[in-house]
Amino acid sequence: MVTLTQLSLHNEQIKLDALIDKGLDRQKAGDLVTAEKLFRSALSLKPDSADANHFLGLVYYSSGKVAEAEKFLSRAFEIFPKSPDITANFALFLASKGDVTGSIAVFKKAIQLRPNDPQLFNDLGVQLRSHGMLEEAEKYFRLAIKFGKGHFNPWYNLGNLLLSKGEFCGALEAYKKAMSICPNNPDVAVNLGIVLVHLGSYKEAQSLLENTLRNIPGHAGLLNNLGILHRRRGELIKAQECLEKALGISPNQPDVLYNLGQTLCANNNIVSGRKHLRLAVDSNPHFTKAFWGLHLTLPLIYNCEDQIIEERERWKAGLGEVVGNIRLNTQAEIQNALETISELTNFLLPYQGREDLEIQKIYGNLISRIATAAFPQHTPSANLKPPKRQKPIVVFASSHFRRHTVFNLFSAWIMELPKAEFEVHALSIGQHNKKEVNKLKAAGVVVHTDCITLKSQIMRLSKLEPDVLIYTDIGMDPLTQVLAGLRFAPLQCAAWGHPVTSGMPGIDSFLSSELMEPPKGDNHYSEALVRLPGLSINFERPDVQVEKISAHGAPVFFCSQSLFKISPVQDRFFAELLADFSKAKLRFIEHDNVHITRAFVSRLTSVFKKYQVSFADRVEMCPRTSRRGFFELHSDTTLVLDSFRWSGGNTNLEALALGVPVVTLPGSLMRGRHALGMLTALDLPDLVANSGDNWVEIAIALAKDHSWRTNIRWQIVQRSQKLFGCNLWFDDLRAHLRAQTN
Secondary structure (H helix, E strand, O other): OOOHHHHHHHHHHHHHHHHHHHHHHHHHOOOHHHHHHHHHHHHHHOOOOHHHHHHHHHHHHHOOOHHHHHHHHHHHHHHOOOOHHHHHHHHHHHHHOOOHHHHHHHHHHHHHHOOOOHHHHHHHHHHHHHOOOHHHHHHHHHHHHHHOOOOHHHHHHHHHHHHHOOOHHHHHHHHHHHHHHOOOOHHHHHHHHHHHHHOOOHHHHHHHHHHHHHHOOOOHHHHHHHHHHHHHOOOHHHHHHHHHHHHHHOOOOHHHHHHHHHHHHHOOOHHHHHHHHHHHHHHOOOOHHHHHHHHHOOOOOOOOHHHHHHHHHHHHHHHHHHHHHOOOOOHHHHHHHHHHHOOOOOOOHHHHOOOOHHHHHHHHHHHHHHHHHHOHHHOOOOOOOOOOOOOOEEEEEEOOEOOOHHHHHHHHHHHHOOOOOOEEEEEEOOOEOHHHHHHHHHOOOEEEOOOOOHHHHHHHHHHHOOOEEEEOOOOOOHHHHHHHOOOOOOEEEEEOOOOOOOOOOOOOEEEEEOOOOOOOHHHHOOOEEEEEOOOOOOEOOOOOOOOOOOOOOOOEEEOOOOHHHOOHHHHHHHHHHHHOOOOOEEEEEOOOOHHHHHHHHHHHHHHHHHOOOOHHHHEEEEOOOOHHHHHHOOOOOOEEEOOOOOOOOHHHHHHHHOOOOEEEOOOOOHHHOHHHHHHHHOOOHHHEOOOHHHHHHHHHHHHHOHHHHHHHHHHHHHOHHHOEOOOOOHHHHHHHHHHHHO
16 A cells, blocks of 8 residues: 555656656757756755756756856765766766866776776776876777777777877777778878878878868868978978968967977078977977977077077077976876977087087986886896897897998998807887898898887897897987987997987997097097097998099089088188189088078078178089989089088098098097098098198198199099908907907
């Protein structure tokens, strides 16, 4: 028999349910005002109704009334904490107001109530990732994929997470899965494009981004990543055009501001570049890459010596700002810092031509500190003891196993180190070419070209447990600098592919040239300096013959160095040299970036005017050409003029291989003494100047004296075996490695 009380309660529940149902109908129709009234009426009937509190909280949230939403959603969760829907929505609300820790805890309770819900797994993964808990986030994204076949969001979010970790192959797979589910999603195309860029698949990336832009014109993210692609390919004018379009669409987007800022700086528009980097930092104060770029970006071409001094002081102060502001307390902070040093280097600093030891040590310790925070098992102070084996393992790591100066200079070390004594490996950190890789393999070298990402490179080095690790060019490539900040071998060495101290606490030796180092060269390195005999290299003589054009006409001087190597201090000496010959020509090679060439031409034009020398009439800016074309430029060259402060290496060796004299003014640092070493090996001290004025005098005398020049050419050819096919370095390098491995 039903009592009156029971009947009353039953009727009340019917009324309550009816009010809630009507409220839900109005809520779905978008009539939030009426929905609010209905849910409030429901609450007046039953204040502890979990559903009424829950739905009223959602209405307030949709209306933007956050405080009221929190009051009713938290009350619903308090009344009925075992409701999966109430728990999940409360977790989403906490996430929306930035309470990541609270939302994670509540999401985990929701998953206990609904264990196989892919949406809950995905939402929890999103919160974990935002809190820097990347490994756990990945676990939940993969659970969402497992229990949510055909769901787009988990694949897309997994791709984003793997991209942020630099795991590009995994990100590629995830984005392609997401794209198969939702083919026309521009966000997937944006991120898939950047993954393809990182993997070096430039053509595929360009095709994807351009095709998607045709379907969705004016998409800022697509234009931004197309700009990044063009910048990676050195197409800086196209990059700037894309990024300026992206900025016009999305004016305050930090990524676009950062990428445009970096591109403008690469175009030598340093003022505008820094302005955009400042805007990127202002838009996102936690944007580590933009902060570093703002403080540590340098020009490629300086207007004058005063600008070098000014920029150097600015860079030092900027480094202090970067060091003072770095935070490595959370996984997210570590990841941001790691991404930064995986993209940016201080490559341009040594081109200022100053002694860099102290600031390199600060910079190197910073890189090592970040790398160690990300990979603490590889701290530079680790006392490693590789396993006992028949032959010690020596690994050469480089991003230049391709047609490049670094490969030309150091491939003999890798190929000629005796394989009966050492197991020799070559780890490619960046681009590589099949021809050069096959050359190494033919010499018995184990070549690793499958390690595309930083993580895979670290895993490979960890697996190899080398006795010796030699970096050929620390400072030229971002991933190389990250690896150099860690320890993988008891002995870690830097070669002079980028001839400046690394400043890294984990680099033990700097392998240099006895003929190129100044007497007190040890004072320039944080590493122990090892002076290998001679030039320290076995440079392969170019297999080329160039027909010599008659040299009885007006002299042709050739400075074949990259334009950013040529210091403003040398400008007036070029002008003085040309002023002495009314018809002589001076030849340079254009930079592949027209903005750099224009800046260089503008600077020299201004200086030449003071000496009444017409730049337009007397200077030939040669387009960049093939290696054969480069050799042919020497056919009518009277002599090669070496650059001050940073002497030519590969280019001077190739000129000397053709018998063309090189006139040099040695600097105080090893990188300004390459030609000195070559000319010392050839016993040609008359081509070595002791001042800028003396450099001009030697060049003038040599250009005017055909007989002397002919004799110099003859001596170069007769003594060339001292430069090419010379293995003076071999025994010392072998002994150094043997001593350490024993």
